[in-house]
Amino acid sequence: MTLDKARLVQMLRTMILIREFDERAIQLRLAGKIYGTVHPYVGQEAVAVGVSAQLSVTDRVTSTHRGHGHCIAKGADIRRMMAELFGRVDGYCKGKGGSMHIADFAVGMLGANGIVGGGLPIACGAALAGQLEGKGAVTVCFFGDGAAAEGEFHESLNIASLWKLPIVFVCENNQYAANNPVGVQHPRVDIAAHAAPYDMPGVGVDGNDVLAVHAATADAVTRARRGDGPSLLECKTYRWHFHAMRAARPPETRPAEEIASWKAGDPIARLEQHMVGRALLSPDELRAIRDRVGAELDEAVAFAEASPFPDPKDLMADMFAR
Amino acid sequence: MREITFQKALEEAVAEEMRRDPRVITMGTDFTGDPIKEFGASRVRFTPISEAVLTGMGLGAAGCGVRPIVNWRMVTFSFVAMDQVVNQASKIRYMFGGQADFPVTYRCSTGGGIGLAAQHSQSPYSMWMHLAGLKIVLPSTPADAKGLLKSAIRDNNPVVSFECSRLATLTGPVPDGDHLVPLGVADVKRTGTDVTIVALAYYVQESLAVADELAREGVSIEVLDPRTLVPMDVETLRASVQKTGRVVIVDEAPATCSAAAEIAALMVEDPDTFRALKAPVRRVCAMPVPVPYSPPLEKAALPSRDDIRAAVHDVLKESV
Ligand SMILES: Cc1ncc(C[n+]2csc(CCOP(=O)(O)OP(=O)(O)O)c2C)c(N)n1
Ligand SMILES: [Mg+2]
Numbered sequence: 001m002t003l004d005k006a007r008l009v010q011m012l013r014t015m016i017l018i019r020e021f022d023e024r025a026i027q028l029r030l031a032g033k034i035y036g037t038v039h040p041y042v043g044q045e046a047v048a049v050g051v052s053a054q055l056s057v058t059d060r061v062t063s064t065h066r067g068h069g070h071c072i073a074k075g076a077d078i079r080r081m082m083a084e085l086f087g088r089v090d091g092y093c094k095g096k097g098g099s100m101h102i103a104d105f106a107v108g109m110l111g112a113n114g115i116v117g118g119g120l121p122i123a124c125g126a127a128l129a130g131q132l133e134g135k136g137a138v139t140v141c142f143f144g145d146g147a148a149a150e151g152e153f154h155e156s157l158n159i160a161s162l163w164k165l166p167i168v169f170v171c172e173n174n175q176y177a178a179n180n181p182v183g184v185q186h187p188r189v190d191i192a193a194h195a196a197p198y199d200m201p202g203v204g205v206d207g208n209d210v211l212a213v214h215a216a217t218a219d220a221v222t223r224a225r226r227g228d229g230p231s232l233l234e235c236k237t238y239r240w241h242f243h244a245m246r247a248a249r250p251p252e253t254r255p256a257e258e259i260a261s262w263k264a265g266d267p268i269a270r271l272e273q274h275m276v277g278r279a280l281l282s283p284d285e286l287r288a289i290r291d292r293v294g295a296e297l298d299e300a301v302a303f304a305e306a307s308p309f310p311d312p313k314d315l316m317a318d319m320f321a322r
Numbered sequence: 323m324r325e326i327t328f329q330k331a332l333e334e335a336v337a338e339e340m341r342r343d344p345r346v347i348t349m350g351t352d353f354t355g356d357p358i359k360e361f362g363a364s365r366v367r368f369t370p371i372s373e374a375v376l377t378g379m380g381l382g383a384a385g386c387g388v389r390p391i392v393n394w395r396m397v398t399f400s401f402v403a404m405d406q407v408v409n410q411a412s413k414i415r416y417m418f419g420g421q422a423d424f425p426v427t428y429r430c431s432t433g434g435g436i437g438l439a440a441q442h443s444q445s446p447y448s449m450w451m452h453l454a455g456l457k458i459v460l461p462s463t464p465a466d467a468k469g470l471l472k473s474a475i476r477d478n479n480p481v482v483s484f485e486c487s488r489l490a491t492l493t494g495p496v497p498d499g500d501h502l503v504p505l506g507v508a509d510v511k512r513t514g515t516d517v518t519i520v521a522l523a524y525y526v527q528e529s530l531a532v533a534d535e536l537a538r539e540g541v542s543i544e545v546l547d548p549r550t551l552v553p554m555d556v557e558t559l560r561a562s563v564q565k566t567g568r569v570v571i572v573d574e575a576p577a578t579c580s581a582a583a584e585i586a587a588l589m590v591e592d593p594d595t596f597r598a599l600k601a602p603v604r605r606v607c608a609m610p611v612p613v614p615y616s617p618p619l620e621k622a623a624l625p626s627r628d629d630i631r632a633a634v635h636d637v638l639k640e641s642v
Contacts, residue, residue, distance in 0.1 A: 060386065093419030101417040110385060111418060115409045121378020122410065128379055129386030132347070132364060152405065155375035162370065318420030319455065321478035 003211070005280045009289070011053055011210055012275065015045040015268050017293045018069040021078060022241075024297050025068065025085060025099075029245060033305075034085040036098050036246070041069035043208075043240035046267035047172050048073035050213025051140055051233075054221045060108040060126045060139045062119035065100050066172075066239075067112030070142050075107040078296060079303040088307035095310045096318065116177075117150030119143060120169070124156050127167035127230075138224045139167045140217075146177025148191045157198040157232065164229035168220040171232065172207065174239045179253050192234035200230050207235030208267040211274065238262035323495035329354075331464035331496050332429075332485060335471035336391060338500070340365065343389060346475060349376055350393030350429075373399050377406035377428065381414060381480065384426040391475060397430040397484065398442050411480045412455035423478040427471075432460075432484040433524060433574055435624055440612035443620075445523075445575035447484050451551050451584065457481040457505055458551040462526035464494040466549055469503030477505060486523035508555035510562070514544035517634050518562045520585055521545060521572040525606075525625060529572055532630045543634065551581055556588050560595045567600035568637040574624050577607035601640035604633045 003011075022040040029038045041048070044066075052061070052073035063070040071081055076092070084091025084102050092102050103111035110126055113119040123141030130137035147153055148171055160167050171191045175182055182189045195202025201223070205216045213235055220231035240263060242250045252259070275281035326334070333354060340346045340361050348357070349367040357366045369376055373394060380392035394400040400407060407428075415424055434443030450456050457479050461467040467485065474481035511526055512533055521529040526547045533543035544562050548554055563569045569589055571582040582605045589595050589603055606625045613623050 062382075091419070092421070093417060096419050097417045103418040103421060105385070105418075105422045110382065111414070113410075115405055118378070118405055118410055121375040121406055122382035122385070124375055125379035125382020125384070125388075125390075126386050127382075129383045129388045132383075132388060152374050152378070155370075155372040159370055159372055159375050159379070163367075318416050320457070321415065321420070321423040321425075 003214070007053070008271070008275055008280060011049050012268070012271050012281070013289050013293065014049045014073055015210065015271065016289060017078070017296070018045045018048060018072045019268060020293050020297055021072060021081070022068055024301070026241070026245065026249070028085070028301070030249065032247075035087060037244050038099060039066040039244045040239065040241040041066050043262065043267070044172055044174055044237045045069060046210035046213055046271070047170065047207045047235045047237055048142070050210040051168075051170055051217045053214055054217040055108075055138065055140065057107055058135070058137050060110055060130070060137065062110045062123040062126065062139070062141050063112045064119060064143055064147070065112065065114050065116070066144070067102060068099070071102050071104065071109050071112070074104070074109040076102070076104040076109055079300045080104075082300040082304040083307045086304040086307065087309065088304055089310050090303070090307035094314075094318070117143065117147040117152040120147070120152045120156035123167060124160050124165060127160065127165035128163070130166050131163070136225045137166065138221050140170055141167060142170050142172060144177060145171060145173040145175070145182050145191060146185060147171075148194065149185050157194065157200070157230070160230040161198045161200045164227060166224035166227070167230045168217065168224055169230060169232045171234045173234050173236050176239070176243065176254070178243045192232055195232040200232060202232040202234070204234045204236065207237030208265045208270060210267055210271050237267075324498060325493050326464055326496050327490065328464045328467050328492045328494070329490045331468035332471055335468045335475070339472055339475040345387065345389045346391065347388060348391040348393065349380065351395065373403040374406055377403035378410060380426040380428065381406065381411050381424055384424040384480075385414070385422045389425045389475065391427045391429060394428060394430040396442055397432045397446060398444055400428070400430055407450070408453060412453035415479070416455060424480055425478045426480050427474045428480065428482045430482070430484060431487045433486045433488055434613040434620065435488045435524065435574070437615065437617065437620065439615040443613035445573070445608070447551055448575060448579055448581045448584065450482055451581060452579075455480070456552060458484065459505065459549065460484045460486070460523050460551055461549060462486070462489065462521070462523050462547050464492065465496045465501065466503050466509070466547070468496055469501045470505070470549060473502050473505050481505070484523070488524040489527070492527065503549065505550045506553035506555055507550070508546055508548045508558040510544065510558070511547050512543065512545040514542035514566070516542045516566055517568040517570060517637055518544045518546060518566045519570050519572060519630070519634070520559060521547060522581060523574070525572040525574060528627055529630055532627050532634070536631065536634060541634065541638065548585070554584070554588065559585065560589065560592055563589050563595050564598040567598050570604045570606060570630065570633045570637060572606045572625060572630055574608050576610040577605050578610060580607060582607050599642065601637040601642060604637050606630050606633045
């Protein structure tokens with residue numbers, strides 16, 4: 001399927017927004033305006049965007065510690081995301097969650113997760129809910145290459161296939177789990193191959209090609225909506241920055257040539273080239289998109305800074321539902 | 323009133339709640355009877371032996387409007403799902419700022435005394451209490467078992483229902499109709515004036531037996547069952563201890579960091595209760611060992627009626 005200009009512009013815009021959001025988050029963390037840990041998604045934008053472009057608001061996703069991109073792609077409001085990073089009451093979790101626990105149930109974003117592999121069982125539960133509702137809702141479960149070595153990954157694939165749950169498992173193989181290359185985590189670096197023993201399709205995709213991700217997701221989502229069960233997509237990609245930062249930017253440990261070669265395959269530049277090649281994007285239009293993203297981020301930061309800190313008297317609120 | 327077993331009472335609770343609310347589903351590796359016949363295979367789910375994913379699925383489905391009952395069978399097996407219990411279920415509502423509810427019920431059997439040895443004789447409810455974020459029920463009678471489980475299923479939070487193995491065959495009266503026991507309300511199982519016994523699960527029954535015996539010696543014992551460990555009905559417990567001035571806490575978990583330890587602290591840290599005490603608080607708990615298999619060893623590890631009786635005599639002798 002050839003995507004029309006409006007769809008492509010929307011995807012490009014979202015990818016740029018995700019990248020600039022995390023670049024801004026790094027700057028804000030260095031400036032001490034936000035706290036805790038930041039796990040930048042920069043470099044992996046094509047995965048969140050290519051996948052989410054196949055979903056509607058009634059579909060659901062679960063995310064990981066590196067979750068800002070998934071939130072934005074699923075339609076979360078960057079002002080409330082930013083306020084959450086600032087620890088303010090207008091944040092998605094009223095400042096109780098922070099970067100690793102952003103969720104927006106209203107748009108089907110069921111939460112980032114600070115535990116590697118922890119989101120997979122929860123995603124299966126969301127898919128079970130979708131199956132019981134019988135309205136065709138699909139759940140996408142994002143996780144990293146590191147999570148594929150967790151027991152929860154294997155339990156989840158097994159039961160999802162057994163019960164034909166409407167779920168798409170999306171592994172973002174960014175070549176590393178923290179500082180460990182995939183080769184030291186897996187006897188055979190082929191995450192998609194885990195699909196076969198669980199009797200589901202497993203597809204390896206160029207995760208820096210948003211159109212390829214989009215197309216592969218279409219097949220998996222169609223299959224899930226039809227009631228034929230799960231699929232596993234392995235999107236091969238790369239994170240441009242460090243695994244995580246707190247007060248300071250950690251030193252780079254990966255080979256410079258490796259980083260350079262992946263940066264040469266920048267997913268945003270690739271989409272821009274595709275659009276320019278089809279005469280769907282002029283330099284002026286691109287500049288306008290970038291300017292608008294910058295302005296939205298300025299506004300999000302202003303919104304966050306204007307939002308008050310939570311009142312300590314609300315410490316115990318939200319523990320239990322009535 | 324109708325008399326049924328503890329086990330039957332629990333089964334009735336599940337069936338009644340499934341009849342009442344189509345959002346209630348149940349998942350486990352095994353079921354008694356043939357619930358699929360009445361409720362269908364989409365609501366009664368036979369599962370693989372995958373506790374981690376089951377525990378998380380219950381949570382995830384609950385966050386999307388389903389009301390799952392996940393049966394771990396024995397609490398022992400829940401330890402394979404520690405991430406989903408500790409990192410996810412107990413924290414998910416709070417860390418997301420209360421934007422969704424998670425009405426999931428986790429059921430498990432608990433306790434020793436039936437020769438199942440170390441791994442299958444555990445009473446770890448205080449580990450779950452410590453998490454802050456899970457509600458915990460621990461019934462001691464068929465009526466409470468039914469009423470608490472029904473309330474747990476209707477509650478909009480993750481609730482863990484600990485169901486004592488030694489009580490499974492206990493028979494007792496259960497009211498007809500929609501019998502509910504609210505969470506967080508302790509029950510005075512026997513009134514008395516000299517000593518308060520706060521007991522849990524099987525040891526409520528054992529303490530009642532001891533109270534009967536001691537009544538013949540002229541000792542008047544009040545037996546309290548908290549029934550819910552989270553939330554804990556502190557007021558009812560403190561009121562009883564303020565009345566009697568003496569308290570013995572009985573449970574089959576080892577004393578270290580136990581529910582019994584928590585109850586003791588809740589009594590002594592309250593100025594009015596502290597001032598009312600006429601004797602030190604006593605705990606009668608299991609020995610700090612894995613529960614052994616051989617009958618004389620298992621008996622030695624777990625509290626006995628003699629231990630309860632001795633503790634009552636001790637607090638009666640003491641006078642502070
Ligand atoms: C169960 C668990 N173990 C360890 C960690 C610490 N940790 C956080 S992220 C991470 C690496 C995860 O790698 P991967 O799944 O590939 O995701 P990526 O960071 O590459 O996006 C580790 C080890 C954790 N959060 N949870
Ligand atoms: Mg990785």
